[in-house]
Amino acid sequence: MAGFIEGVSRDQTVLFPDRLDDWIGEDHLVRVVDLFVAELDFMDLGFSRSQPAGTGRPGYHPSVLLKIFIYGYLNRIPSSRRLEREACRNVEVMWLTGRLVPDHKTIADFRRDNGPAIRRTCAQFVELCRRIGMLSGACIAVDGSKFKAVNNRDRNFTKNKISSRLAHLEADAERYIKEMARLDNQEEGQVCSEKVANLARRQKRIREEIDRLKTLEAALPEAPDGQISLTDPDARAMATSARLSGLVGYNVQSAVDTDTHLIVAHDVTNQGFDRTQLLPMAISAQKVLGHKKVHVIADKGYFSGTQIFACHEAGISVTVPRPETSGNRRKGKFVKADFHYDPERDVYHCPAGRELIYRYTRQEGGLNVRRYWINECQNCELQDQCTSGKERRISRWEHEYLVDEMRNRLGRDPDPMTLRRCTVEHPFGTIKAWMGSTHFQMRRLKNVRTEMALHVLAYNIKRAVNIIGVSQLMTAMAE
Template sequence: LAPDHKTIADFRRDNGPAIRRTCVQFVELCRRIGVLKGDCIAIDGSKFKAVNNRDKNFTKGKVASRTAHLVASIERYFEEMIRIDRQEEGEARAEKIANLAQRCERIRQEIERLQEMDRALEESPGRQISLTDPDARAMATSAKGSGFVGYNTQAAVDTETHLIVAHDVINAGHDRDQLAPMAREAKAALGRHEMSAVADKGYFSGREILACHRAGITTTVPRPETSGNRTKGMYVKADFAYDAAADVYRCPAGEVLTYRYTTEEGGLVLRRYWTNVCQRCPIKARCTTGKERRITRWEHEHLVDEMRDRMSRDPSLMALRRSTVEHPFGTIKAWMGATHFRMRRLKNVRTEMSLHVLAYNIKRMISLVGVRQLLAAIPA
C-alpha cells in the first residue's frame, strides 16, 4: 500500500479530531498492558516555529519601530536632496533629486500601509497580525533576541516511562493558564482518581493550583520571585513565618503581624496583616520604605505552603521535571528539523503535533516492550 502524497495530506486535513483521539487511545493501550501507571506527570511547554517569518508578524511595538525608522529615512533623503540642490548643477542634480523623491514616495506609501496595519491591530486577537499564518503569534524565548513567530506546545509526560499522556498547542506565549487544563486532561487519560503533577514557575497561578486541588491533583510548582527586594538585600514575604493556629505572621525582628481586613482583587480573596511597631524597628530599612510592612495572604495560600514544603522535603522534584519533559520536546524538534511546523492555522498545527506525539509514543513503547509485545496488545 503506497498512498499518494495528496491522499495523505487530505487524510490529515480531514481527520484532525480522530488523529487526536488516536493519541488518547494509545495512552489507554499503554495503561491497559501495565506499562503506564501515571503516578506523577511533568508538565511543560515549548515554543515551535510556525510557517510565518518574523517580518510578516506585526505588533504595536513593531509597527511603531518600523514607522520611526521609515520617517528617519525620509528625513535623511530630504537632507540629501537639499545638499544636492545647493552643491550640484545640471542634469545630474535633477536626476538625483528625482530618484530620491521616488524613494521618499515609496517610503510614504509604506508608512500609510503601516498606519492601516496599526488600526487593524486594535481589533485583532492578542493585538498581533501574522500575514502567512493568521493564528501564529510572536513568541519570546529565554535567549536574548531569539524570539520567533510560532506556537506554544504543551505536554504532560509520565515521569517513569517518558510517554506523553496529554498534549495541546496554543498560541499564547505564556503557560500560566495551562496547569489545570493539562493536568485534568492527563488525569482523564490515565483514568486515575488522584495524581501528582510537577511544573516550572511559569505555571504558577493561584487559580490553577486551586482547580487542580479540587480535581484531586497534587501540584508542585515553585513560586516565582516577583519582587526585586531580595537582590537589594531586603526582606521578602518568604522571610515572614505564618502561624496557622494563631492566624498571624512573625517578622524577622520577632514582631507579630495580626490580621486586619479582607479584600478582593482580581477575583481572589486576600487577607491583610501588619503591626503598628514598624516605626521603632531597628531593621525597618531592610523591610519597608512605608509606614508599616503589610503582608497579603490568599484565602487558599495553605496550598502554596504545602507545595513549598514538598519541594523542601524533595529538592529533586524540579530536576525530575527537567529530565522528563526535555527529552520528548527535543526528540520531536529534531524530527521536525529547523522549520518545525509545516502546516498553517491552529487546528491544522494541532493535528500535525498529534501525529508527532503518536509517533513518539509508539517509538517509546517499542523501546520499552518491543515490537512483538506491542503488536500483540493492539488487537486486544
C-alpha cells in the first residue's frame, strides 16, 4: 500500500539561490511596480524627504515606502503593521525594497503625509496608459459607489436618530424608577436592597447616556450636513441601493474608459448623492484624455439641467436618462414623453392631436422654464387619461433640446445604459472584493482620498497587465 507524500525534514540543509533576483520571474508583477516607481520624479510629484537631510539619521527614500504600499494594495494588504511583517518574510517585498524593513509607524506616516503626491502618482500611471495608446477616450462611463468608513453606524448621529434614542432611553429610565418604587413598597430585606441598587446603577447609566445625547443634540446645528460622526468626523450616513439600508462612509466617484475598463479619473466625496458630480468627473476625464470632445454616460442619479448644460458648454456630450418624477404612468395616465414637441412652431402635440401653445417663462431651480397648455381639455375624450385639472400643462427647459438628443442616443443600439453598467460597475466590484468585508483604513476625507488613490493605482496596474502583458508594459515605461 502506497504511503502519503512526505515533506522534507526541518533539519535538512537547503541551498537557496544566491540572488533575490532568481526568485522573481521575468514576467512578475513586482517588476512592473519597481520600474514604474523608478521612472517617477519624486521631487516633481511633491513627496516629502525626497532629498536626504544634511544631519541626523538617514531616512528611507520615498520610493521604498511607495513600493511597499503599491505592493500591499495589489495583494490586499493595506495595513501598515501587516506590511511591516511582509517586509520581514516576503521574498517579493524584499526584492522590491532591497531587504529594508521600515517599521509600521514609518510606513503609516508616509501614507498620511504624502496624500497629494500619492494621488498625483495615480494620475501619472493613467497618463502613461494614455501615452502608450491604451485609452481611446471614445466613451467614458461615470458612476458613484458608497464605501464604508471606519466610523460605525452607532457612532453617527442625526437629529432623528438622537430623538429616537432619547425617547427609548427616557422610557427605560421611567420604567426603572417605577420598578424601584414597586420593590420599596412590596419587598424587604437584603435581596430587595440589592435589586434596588442594581436598578439604580442602570438608571444612572441611562441618565448619563441621555446627558451625552443632549450635548450632541445641542451641537448638531453647527455640524456639517446636520450630522456628527465621532470616530471619523468627515464620514456621513448615506443611503444605499439596498432597501431600507445604509452605511456611514464616503461616496466614491469614478470615470472609466468603456474600451479598457481603466479608471481614468476618480474622486471621493462625503455627499450622499451624485447630482453635482457629473461636471467635475467629466471635466477631469476630459483633461486626462486630452480630448476636446468627450462622450460621458451616467445613470439617472446624475441628471441635472445645470450640469448637463455646463458639460455641453465645455464640449462634452453626455447621455443621462431623465428620472420620471411623476406617478402618472403607474396610474395609467399620459406622461410628458407622450407629448410631441414641434421645434419649428414651438408647440406640443398631445395624444389627442391638439396643440399646447407657449404661455410664459419662469425660473425653477435656477433654470428658465417655458410653460405650455391648452384650454380645450374639458371637452377632450382623453381627459381622464391626461389630467384632473382644467388644462394639461407642460414645462420645457430652455435647453431641453439637449435632453431630446440624450433620449435619441438612449434609443440606439447598443444600449448606452447596458454599456455603462458593464463598464463602470466592474472596477467598483473588483476593488470592493479586494477590500473584503472591511472598510477604509484611514480617517478624514483627505486621507480617504489618498487610500482610494492607492486602490485605483493597484487596480489600473493589474488591468493594464491583463490587457497588454508585463513585458509590453515595461517596454512602454522604459521608452
